[in-house]
Amino acid sequence: MELSPKLLKLSRLETGILHIMLARPEALNALNTELMDELQQVLLQAKEEPSVKAILLTGEGKAFCAGADIKQLAKLNGQTGLHFSRKGQNIFRALEQLGKPSLAAINGYALGGGCELAMAATLRIASTTAAFGQPEVKLGVIPGFGGTQRLSRLIGKGRALDLCLSGRVITAAEAYTWGLVSEVVETHDLLMRAKQILNTLTALPPRALQSMMTVIDQGYDLSLHDALELEAAHFGLCCATHDKEEGVKAFLEKRVAEFCGE
Ligand code: CAA
Numbered sequence: 333m334e335l336s337p338k339l340l341k342l343s344r345l346e347t348g349i350l351h352i353m354l355a356r357p358e359a360l361n362a363l364n365t366e367l368m369d370e371l372q373q374v375l376l377q378a379k380e381e382p383s384v385k386a387i388l389l390t391g392e393g394k395a396f397c398a399g400a401d402i403k404q405l406a407k408l409n410g411q412t413g414l415h416f417s418r419k420g421q422n423i424f425r426a427l428e429q430l431g432k433p434s435l436a437a438i439n440g441y442a443l444g445g446g447c448e449l450a451m452a453a454t455l456r457i458a459s460t461t462a463a464f465g466q467p468e469v470k471l472g473v474i475p476g477f478g479g480t481q482r483l484s485r486l487i488g489k490g491r492a493l494d495l496c497l498s499g500r501v502i503t504a505a506e507a508y509t510w511g512l513v514s515e516v517v518e519t520h521d522l523l524m525r526a527k528q529i530l531n532t533l534t535a536l537p538p539r540a541l542q543s544m545m546t547v548i549d550q551g552y553d554l555s556l557h558d559a560l561e562l563e564a565a566h567f568g569l570c571c572a573t574h575d576k577e578e579g580v581k582a583f584l585e586k587r588v589a590e591f592c593g594e
Pocket of ligand 1: 358359360362363398399400401402403405417420441443444445446448467468471473474475476477479
């Protein structure tokens, strides 16, 4: 990866994991245009680069991300607000549709756009000290980077309305109970656990993972009939891969499969 962003720290971990750390700790990693542009570039490159198999997202310091930059929000009017929202939505959608699994390891505040960024990742785990919320209402706006939609899809309409309307902050334990994160671990274990999960995924056949993410993402908004058609089409695609042949053969021969990604 040749990019050298200023507000993100990039590192390559074992087994093709690209670690993207939001690195604006003095502003609790708030999302300004510069940071969002950098994230967009990095994601674009990660999508194209075959050696990148998965993305790990973290925040430097005590927050994962405290949301959109409020200093920048202060300057938005009706027109620029619309563009700002679309910009964030497009970048987060690119993460969601990357075709490679991503995991947000949430170490502290994930508020507003920070919670929205985490929700665009494929998976989310949190440390016991993490806190989640959509406090935009207190600023006179609504979540604008996909929060109203992804939150209700993830935790249900009632709880999404509760969080968005009240602007209140919930603990990691509540976020787990509500299905917003899939695991809560001690702070010192967070990174290790995140890598463990991603390492498990990068050892699996990437085409099957990609099909799975596509079908679950796109199928959600289709009729059951059309979603099942989509599932069948991708099942067929997977059946035509070398990795399916190898996975089934390895099972029958009682050995560990060696997937090649084809
Ligand atoms: N934008 C810009 N700066 C931010 C920020 C944000 N979202 N959140 C925190 N900061 C800055 C603070 O201004 C402060 O900077 P200074 O030291 O220069 O004053 C620094 O980060 C540290 O923050 P605090 O001193 O406030 O830290 P704290 O521990 O006392 O409080 C907090 C932490 C509860 C997260 C508090 O910072 C907070 O409430 N932040 C705002 C959260 C928020 O409202 N997010 C929604 C943003 S709008 C949005 O995201 C819209 C959208 O969906 C697109």
